[in-house]
Amino acid sequence: xxxxxxxxxFAKEVWRFLKVWVQTILAPVVTVFLYLLVFASVLSDNIExxxxxxxxxxLIPGLIMMAVLQNAFANSSxxxxxxxxxxxxIFILLSPVSSMEFYLAYVLASIVRGICVGIGVWIxxxxxxxxxxxxxxxxxxxxxxxxxxxxxxxLIASIWADKxxxxxxxxxxxxxxxxxxxxxxxxxxSLPPFWSKVSYFNPFFYLIDGxxxxxxxxxxxxxxxxxxxxxIFFLFVSALCIGMLKSGYKLRD
Amino acid sequence: xxxxxxxxxxxKKYGNLHALRDINFSIEKNSYFGLLGPNGAGKSTLINIxxxxxxxxxxxxxxxxxxxxxxxxxxxxSVGIVPQELVYDSFFTVRxxxxxxxxxxxxxxxxYPWIDQLIESLRLTEKSGENLQRLSxxxxxxxxxAQALVHKPRVIVLDEPTAGVDxxxxxVLWDLTRELHGEGHxxxxxxxxxxxxEALCQKIAILNKGRLVAMDTTKDxxxxxxxxxxxxxxxxxxxTRIEALPESVKKLVVSCKEKQLTLKLHRERDRIGGVLExxxxxxxxIVDMQTDExxxxxxxxxxxxxxxxx
Numbered sequence: 357x358x359x360x361x362x363x364x365x366f367a368k369e370v371w372r373f374l375k376v377w378v379q380t381i382l383a384p385v386v387t388v389f390l391y392l393l394v395f396a397s398v399l400s401d402n403i404e405x406x407x408x409x410x411x412x413x414x415l416i417p418g419l420i421m422m423a424v425l426q427n428a429f430a431n432s433s434x435x436x437x438x439x440x441x442x443x444x445x446i447f448i449l450l451s452p453v454s455s456m457e458f459y460l461a462y463v464l465a466s467i468v469r470g471i472c473v474g475i476g477v478w479i480x481x482x483x484x485x486x487x488x489x490x491x492x493x494x495x496x497x498x499x500x501x502x503x504x505x506x507x508x509x510x511l512i513a514s515i516w517a518d519k520x521x522x523x524x525x526x527x528x529x530x531x532x533x534x535x536x537x538x539x540x541x542x543x544x545x546s547l548p549p550f551w552s553k554v555s556y557f558n559p560f561f562y563l564i565d566g567x568x569x570x571x572x573x574x575x576x577x578x579x580x581x582x583x584x585x586x587x588i589f590f591l592f593v594s595a596l597c598i599g600m601l602k603s604g605y606k607l608r609d
Numbered sequence: 610x611x612x613x614x615x616x617x618x619x620x621k622k623y624g625n626l627h628a629l630r631d632i633n634f635s636i637e638k639n640s641y642f643g644l645l646g647p648n649g650a651g652k653s654t655l656i657n658i659x660x661x662x663x664x665x666x667x668x669x670x671x672x673x674x675x676x677x678x679x680x681x682x683x684x685x686x687s688v689g690i691v692p693q694e695l696v697y698d699s700f701f702t703v704r705x706x707x708x709x710x711x712x713x714x715x716x717x718x719x720x721y722p723w724i725d726q727l728i729e730s731l732r733l734t735e736k737s738g739e740n741l742q743r744l745s746x747x748x749x750x751x752x753x754x755a756q757a758l759v760h761k762p763r764v765i766v767l768d769e770p771t772a773g774v775d776x777x778x779x780x781v782l783w784d785l786t787r788e789l790h791g792e793g794h795x796x797x798x799x800x801x802x803x804x805x806x807e808a809l810c811q812k813i814a815i816l817n818k819g820r821l822v823a824m825d826t827t828k829d830x831x832x833x834x835x836x837x838x839x840x841x842x843x844x845x846x847x848x849t850r851i852e853a854l855p856e857s858v859k860k861l862v863v864s865c866k867e868k869q870l871t872l873k874l875h876r877e878r879d880r881i882g883g884v885l886e887x888x889x890x891x892x893x894x895i896v897d898m899q900t901d902e903x904x905x906x907x908x909x910x911x912x913x914x915x916x917x918x919x
Contacts, residue, residue, distance in 0.1 A: 358682065364712025372700050443696035447756065450660055450690055451713035452682040609623075609663040 362457035365448065369465030373431055380431070380469060385476040388423050389483075392416070395541065396484050406543075406574050416481045417568040418540035421502060423477045425560065428470035428503035429531050432462045432510030437523050440514065440607070449608065455601035459511065459594070466507025467500055474499055487571050494579055495570030501586045502563040506531070508593040515600050515607060534560045543576060559589040611674045613638040613764050613795035614659065619668035621654055621819075628654045630819045632668070636797060636812075638763075641790050643810030643827070644799045645905075647913050650816040652799045653693060656768050660690045673763050686714065689762035693769045695749045697741040703752055704728065704737045707759055714760035727755040730785060747778045754782065758789075765789060766797045771805060783809065807831075807905040817913040827905065834903040834911060838863070839872045839881060841888065842897040855887040 373380040396412040406414060439445040448458065481487070489495065513526040537551075538544075538560035544552050555561050566582035569575035575582070601607070612635035619632040629651045636642045646652050657663035659670050661677050661684070670677045675684040698706060707727065711720045728737050731751040736744060741752060750770065757765065767786065771779045786809065790796050800806050806813055807827060814824040823830060839861075846867045851859070861872040861879060872884065881900070888895065 358713075358715050360715045360717060361713045364709055367712075368709050375700055439698070442699070443692075443694055444698040446660075446662060446692060446696060447698070447710055448713060449662055450685060451710070452685045452715070453713055454682075604664060608661065609657070 358452050358454065358457060361451060361453040362461050365453060365458065365461035366464050369431070369435060369462060370468050372435060373465070373469050380427070381472055381476055384423050384427050384473050385480055388419050388477045389480045391419055392481060392484055406572065409572055409574070410485070412485045413487060413572065414568070415541065416478075416485060416487055417571045418564050420474050420477045420481070421498070421564045421567040422535050422538075422540050424470040424474040424499050425502050425506045425535055425563065426531065427473040428466040428506035429510040429513075429527065431466040431469040432507045433514045433517075433523055433526070434510075435465075435514075436462065436511055437514035437517055437520070441520075445607065455598055458601055459508075459598050462511055463504055463507040463594075466510060467503040470503030470506070471499055489571060490573035491570045493570075495567060497583065498563055498567035498570065498579075498586065501583070501590055502560075502567065505559070505563070505586065505590045505593055508590070508597045511597050512593065512600065515597075515605060518606075534558055537561075538564045539576070540564055545576065559585060562586050610638065611671075612636055613640070613673060614797065615671040616655070616659075617669055619655065619658060619670065620666045621651075621658065621663065622666045628819050629658075629665070632816075632819075632821050634814055634821060634824050636764075636795060638795055639790070639793050641786070641796045641809055641811050642798070643806035643813040644797060644816065645803065645806055645813060645909055646799075646816035649818075650913075651819040652816055653768060655816070656690065656766055656797075656799065659688065659766065661685060686760060687762055688764045688766060689757035689760065691754050691757045691765075691767045691770050693772065695746055695753070697744075697749055697752065699740070699742040702738050702740055703733055703744070703755075706741060706752065707755055710756045711759045716760065720759070723761065724755075724759060727758055731755050732781060747774050750774055750778065751781075754785070762794075764795045764797065768799050769801060770798070771800060771802060779805075803906045803909055804904065813905070815909060815912050822912045823908075830908050831903065831905060834908045835876050836873050836903060836907070837876060838901040838903070839874050839884065840899050840901065841870050841872070841895055843868045843870070844894040844896050847893065853891065854893075855891055858884055858887050858891075 392415070396415055436445070439448070509531070513523055517523045517526070537555060538558050539555065544555040544561060547555065562577070562582035562585040565575045565577060566579040566586065569579040614636040616632055616634055619629050620627070621629040632655060644652050644655070654663055658665050659672065659677060661681055672684045673687040675687060677684040701709065704724070707724045708721070711724060728734055731754060733748065733751055733755065736748055741749065744752065754770065765786070770782055774782070786796050786798070798806065798810060810827055812824070812826050813830055815822050823833070825833070847870055848865050848867050851862065851865055858872065861874060861884070862870060863873045864871045874881065874884070885895070
């Protein structure tokens with residue numbers, strides 16, 4: 357095991373996004389602030405998703421988790437794809453860093469970015485409502501699991517992609533619909549029966565529902581079941597990603 | 610003593626294209642080795658297989674006794690590759706990038722003095738705090754060289770390092786590689802500048818269309834070209850009288866400029882004495898003459914089929 361190699365790659369990935377923190381941390385926080393400004397202000401008096409829980413309190417955990425997921429994906433996908441495009445990926449491919457170390461370094465950096473953005477968003481939401489924390493372990497667990505999954509998906513997308521268009525397609529046609537149709541803005545029970553059933557096949561739903569449980573202490577399904585589904589999905593995407601890295605798919609000819 | 614690089618039966622196919630065919634050769638430790646070939650000959654593919662960037666269809670490569678596939682960590686620790694393309698990570702400065710690269714190879718702050726030494730040797734001191742994006746092409750090339758040397762590899766591979774660089778950098782590079790060679794490193798150089806290979810390399814392999822067409826010491830390779838050039842200066846313009854020269858001389862002419870005639874003589878078949886006698890009998894008056902030995906350029910052209918009259 358090349359511990360130093362792994363740690364250097366991880367540190368470089370964190371350093372990279374911190375160097376452009378306005379774009380990687382501040383911008384997503386501002387985006388979520390605008391979502392909140394519009395949705396929470398307009399809808400807070402009219403919608404009650406769970407009994408005794410205001411719409412802002414329902415919405416905020418979902419928005420935090422959505423920001424965590426999207427930024428974890430953006431971190432690994434943009435970093436690796438940029439390195440692939442400009443050729444600087446060879447500096448890592450030439451070094452004695454294994455596929456597993458490569459994978460862990462990128463995914464851990466994505467988790468760090470996801471959590472940084474999540475904390476930023478959480479702080480901004482204090483302007484609207486200060487949410488009490490019901491179970492910090494659940495909040496942390498789902499944030500780490502979710503950003504780990506999206507970090508892995510970001511790696512898969514960037515390995516597979518041949519041009520920025522492909523990354524954008526993955527983001528717009530896979531990540532965005534899965535995050536919007538996962539119960540961030542509404543309870544999936546309020547959807548028509550068919551779409552409600554479809555939502556149960558969306559792994560993002562379990563991540564957001566479980567994360568929300570950490571704040572509200574109530575959820576649509578058991579948080580432990582969500583944790584199990586999330587873990588299985590994480591294992592699946594990790595295995596797929598490590599397999600792609602080991603085979604050299606689109607990285608080594 | 611095991612070789613620094615051992616290449617055995619390497620084949621690489623891209624669909625129907627057979628990029629490398631049964632490449633077999635080894636590079637001795639502490640040698641300065643040249644790999645030549647025209648564009649598309651397979652040089653970069655072979656280097657990329659050594660680097661682990663390309664997976665061969667069949668065959669194996671060992672670097673310092675380590676198989677690049679099964680003992681890849683040790684093999685990668687043993688080799689430093691200077692890529693042909695000017696690639697860089699636009700987020701970091703020169704010093705940051707070198708420290709990161711050193712970290713990928715498992716080194717920490719104990720390697721910083723060596724990084725400082727590299728920065729100085731490659732005359733990058735003034736630019737060490739500069740973002741890589743802001744550097745000129747030549748400076749970027751120096752950084753790539755420093756990156757390849759950051760882990761003190763025993764084998765250094767330079768894939769056309771002097772392509773498009775200025776005279777100063779070429780000299781810096783030559784001095785540095787000579788120094789590294791002197792310290793016991795094995796150098797593998799691919800270049801388009803044949804005179805560069807002739808000046809630096811002890812042994813040369815020539816690839817053409819994916820095949821190894823020659824491998825020998827530079828000295829012996831030069832002997833393979835059986836011709837030499839014979840230039841004669843006359844007292845008067847011979848370019849107008851070339852048709853009047855004896856047939857035995859006319860067939861050897863490669864160029865004729867006013868009073869100067871250059872002939873290509875086969876070392877065994879064409880005698881200088883016979884040529885001079887024929888010219889004198891034809892009524893010419895010779896004022897000066899000289900013979901020139903062929904360079905690697907001619908050998909290269911002959912072996913890669915670029916010569917039309919061989």
